[in-house]
Amino acid sequence: MDISLSRSSPTAVEADAIVVLQEEPAEGKIVPRPDLAGPAAALYESSEITGKLLELTLLHGVAGFAAKRVLVAGVGKPGKLTPTQLRRISGAAVRLLKGKGVNTIAFAAESKPDQVALIAEGALLGLWEPDQHKSEPDKKTISTFMVVVSGADPALDAALLQGKVLGEAANLSRDIAVQPPNLLTPLALAARARAMAEANGLSVDVLDQDRMKQLGMGALLGVAQGSAEPPALIVLSYKPSAAKSSAHLGFVGKGVTFDTGGISIKPSDGMEKMKYDMAGAAAVIGTMQAIAQLKPAVQVTALIPTVENMPGGKAQRPSDIVKSLSGKTIEVLNTDAEGRLILADAITYAKQLGCTHLVDVATLTGAIVVALGSHASGMFSNDESLASAWTAASEAGCERMWRMPIFDEYRDQLKSVYADIGNIGGREGGACTAAVFLKEFVGDTPWVHIDNAATAWLDDAKPWMSKGPTAVPIGSFVNLALNWK
Ligand code: BES
Ligand code: ZN
Ligand code: ZN
Numbered sequence: 001m002d003i004s005l006s007r008s009s010p011t012a013v014e015a016d017a018i019v020v021l022q023e024e025p026a027e028g029k030i031v032p033r034p035d036l037a038g039p040a041a042a043l044y045e046s047s048e049i050t051g052k053l054l055e056l057t058l059l060h061g062v063a064g065f066a067a068k069r070v071l072v073a074g075v076g077k078p079g080k081l082t083p084t085q086l087r088r089i090s091g092a093a094v095r096l097l098k099g100k101g102v103n104t105i106a107f108a109a110e111s112k113p114d115q116v117a118l119i120a121e122g123a124l125l126g127l128w129e130p131d132q133h134k135s136e137p138d139k140k141t142i143s144t145f146m147v148v149v150s151g152a153d154p155a156l157d158a159a160l161l162q163g164k165v166l167g168e169a170a171n172l173s174r175d176i177a178v179q180p181p182n183l184l185t186p187l188a189l190a191a192r193a194r195a196m197a198e199a200n201g202l203s204v205d206v207l208d209q210d211r212m213k214q215l216g217m218g219a220l221l222g223v224a225q226g227s228a229e230p231p232a233l234i235v236l237s238y239k240p241s242a243a244k245s246s247a248h249l250g251f252v253g254k255g256v257t258f259d260t261g262g263i264s265i266k267p268s269d270g271m272e273k274m275k276y277d278m279a280g281a282a283a284v285i286g287t288m289q290a291i292a293q294l295k296p297a298v299q300v301t302a303l304i305p306t307v308e309n310m311p312g313g314k315a316q317r318p319s320d321i322v323k324s325l326s327g328k329t330i331e332v333l334n335t336d337a338e339g340r341l342i343l344a345d346a347i348t349y350a351k352q353l354g355c356t357h358l359v360d361v362a363t364l365t366g367a368i369v370v371a372l373g374s375h376a377s378g379m380f381s382n383d384e385s386l387a388s389a390w391t392a393a394s395e396a397g398c399e400r401m402w403r404m405p406i407f408d409e410y411r412d413q414l415k416s417v418y419a420d421i422g423n424i425g426g427r428e429g430g431a432c433t434a435a436v437f438l439k440e441f442v443g444d445t446p447w448v449h450i451d452n453a454a455t456a457w458l459d460d461a462k463p464w465m466s467k468g469p470t471a472v473p474i475g476s477f478v479n480l481a482l483n484w485k
Contacts, residue, residue, distance in 0.1 A: 001127055003120050003164045005156060006146040010108035011035055011065050013148050017058075018067035018106040019093045021075045024051035036072065039063040052076065053085060054463060056096050067106060071097060083118050084398040090119040091126025091464030094142060098127065104144040111149040113159035118398070119147050120160050122464065124167025130178045130468040165293045166478060170471035172196065173286030177279045177456070177469035181258035186224075186306035189255055189278060190232045193285050193304065197236050200292035207233040217345040219324040220305050223338040226262050226315025227308040233346060234281075234304040235353070236288045244297035245484060250355025251288075251477055252346050254339045254362035255281030255306030262335030263311045264318055277339070279456035279469055280361040281306060287477040298484040303350050305342035309335070321419045325349060326441050331419035339364045340434055341423060344441040351445060357386055358442060359480070361450040361473055367430025368404075368451040376402040377455045377473060380435035383446035390448045390480060397475020401450070410436040450476075 006013050010020060022033055030051055032044045039062045043049045049057050055074035062070045073089045075081045090107060097105055107123070109115045123145050131137040149156050176184070176192055184192075190206045197204040209230050212221055217233070224231035234255070256277035260266060266274065281304045288302045316322070320332045322341070325348040330341065339362050350358055368378040379394075379401040381387035387403070394401045410433045413425030421440055425433025435449050452472050461467040 001124065001142050001145055003123070003145045003160065005116070005160050006106060006148045007150060008148065009150070010106070010148055013067060013106045013146065015067045015104045015106040015146065016102040017069040017071055017097050018065065018108060018148070019071045019073055020108045022049060022051045022072050023075055024077050026078050035064060036062070036070070040072070050074065054089060054092060056092060058096070058100070069102070083114065086115060087118045087122035087125070087398050088464040090122030094123045094126035094145070095463060098140050098142055101140055103142065105142055106146045106148050108148045111151050111153065111156060113155045116147050116149060116156050117159040117163035120163030121167040124164065124171060126464055128171045128174055129466050132175065132178065162294060165290050166475060169286040169290035169478070170474050172289055173282040173471040173474055174469040176285060177276055177282035177471070179275070181275045181308065184257055184278070185229045186232050186255065186257055186308060187230060189257060189281060189304070189306050190234050193234045193236060196285055196289050200289055202288060202292050203237045205235040207235070215325060216323065217325045217349070218322040219330055219341040220307065220345040222316045222320065222322040222332060223262070223309055223341050224307040226312040227310035228312065229257070229308045231305070231307040233349065234306060236302040238288065238291050238300045240295060240297045240299060242297060243299055246356070247484060248299045248301065248354050248356045249481060249484070250350035250353070250358045251284050251300060251302045252343060252350060252358060252360035253280035253282070253284030253302070253304050254278065254343060254364065255304045256339060256342070257306060257308050259309045259336070259338065260311055262309050262338060263315050264334045264336040265311055266336060273457070276457050276469060277363050278306065279363050280452060282469065283361055283452070283456070283471055283474045283477065286471055286474045290474070290478045291481055294478065294482060296481040296484060298481055300481055301350065301353055301355055303346045305346040307338070307342055309338045324441070328421060328440065329419040331416040331422045333422045334424045337423045337434070340437045343438055347438065347441045351443070356445065358445055358447040359390065359450065359477065360438065361452055363453040363456055364451045365431045365434045365453055367434070369454040371404070371431055372402055372454060374454040376400040378402060378404045378431050378451035380404050380406050380432070380449040381447060382406065382439060382442065386446040386448055389483070390476060393479035393483060394473065394476040396479040396483070397473065399473045399476050401473070401476070404432055404435065406432060406436050406439055
């Protein structure tokens with residue numbers, strides 16, 4: 001889909017359809033948009049158009065409009081429209097129009113950079129479908145999407161580019177996250193990351209099993225040993241031409257291409273969903289594509305530990321003790337708590353590479369799904385300044401986060417009789433003990449941990465987005481780097 005700005009007027013722009021916004025009245029009777037007051041009077045009169053949030057009314061051959069169709073999108077009460085809602089309206093409009101065989105869409109926006117970016121991004125997110133492996137994918141597609149603005153402000157062009165880059169990066173991430181585990185093995189994930197890096201001028205280093213052995217990444221390798229598929233640690237680096245600060249951000253993403261649980265095997269019912277246990281990795285790869293294209297003034301290194309968690313004949317057993325890269329020993333009491341094991345070594349390696357601030361993202365626990373449902377990602381942090389930068393970035397990225405605690409008491413739950421730490425902390429506070437396990441390897445480095453187990457995947461399609469991977473928290477990552485001070 002080609003995305004551009006159009007500086008023509010909403011009534012003059014030529015397209016198969018134009019999307020226009022309609023507010024609900026604060027109270028009393030609806031006030032129609034001036035350009036629709038005459039031609040759509042009957043629809044307003046009959047309350048077919050009410051302006052309710054996400055209401056979509058498709059009109060054909062509207063007098064005064066050059067576009068063939070007008071899609072009236074409700075935005076709710078005056079002044080209440082949030083960035084998330086605007087992005088959703090754009091996605092929902094694209095999905096509805098695509099279903100009608102429309103080819104070119106114009107979207108009449110206010111001439112504000114923020115709105116332009118959200119509309120462009122929302123349109124791209126709405127267009128994506130998980131049909132990569134269908135023999136006959138849906139042929140209907142949108143060739144052209146124009147955001148209609150007035151005024152010559154170059155900030156509008158920059159905003160369009162940012163929205164487009166973010167939307168495309170999110171869709172790359174979704175293309176990766178949706179792949180089945182027979183096709184997306186750890187080495188296949190590394191190949192995808194390498195291809196993206198080479199196409200976008202990032203440096204890439206893929207550590208193989210031998211190098212990880214030499215370095216002493218016993219925690220990561222312990223998880224990998226139950227699978228016939230070799231593991232990898234993917235490192236992608238972005239260096240700005242002129243850095244604004246001496247900070248070096250490390251973005252770490254969990255890349256378990258399939259999580260059977262290992263010897264602590266999961267129930268078969270629902271196990272198929274565990275192909276998305278690399279959604280953190282996919283979000284980080286998409287993030288690095290956006291960063292390569294938008295060029296923030298801060299150094300960023302992405303680290304993706306990737307393994308398949310299988311119960312093969314060489315698999316690690318509950319009670320095994322492994323030595324992590326940090327030197328700390330870990331008693332593996334449950335092989336299904338594998339994410340924290342591979343992240344521990346990736347976090348230590350990130351610090352060895354000189355990262356000064358760390359953010360990791362992982363589909364880490366079922367407990368976060370119980371705690372928050374799918375309405376927010378769990379956020380944990382040991383540093384107020386990084387936590388508030390992340391919160392601001394997540395708001396700009398339309399990704400809801402909810403701060404969770406990392407009390408010292410959770411560390412007591414991780415005590416092991418035989419090793420420095422155990423990899424599980426019992427039934428209580430499972431998302432928090434997982435975070436505190438990671439904190440053990442983070443040390444004093446400012447750090448944010450995001451548990452996106454509930455937000456990385458949509459179980460049911462929404463009007464604005466298909467079922468499947470969401471790319472969360474890609475928007476927060478990209479905005480954190482772009483707004484770094
Ligand atoms: N990948 C899972 C977490 C998960 C569960 C993600 C459900 C999405 C939906 C993780 O590796 C895992 O299995 N965690 C265990 C930890 C437990 C053994 C302490 C869990 O949450 O049950
Ligand atoms: Zn697991
Ligand atoms: Zn897992």
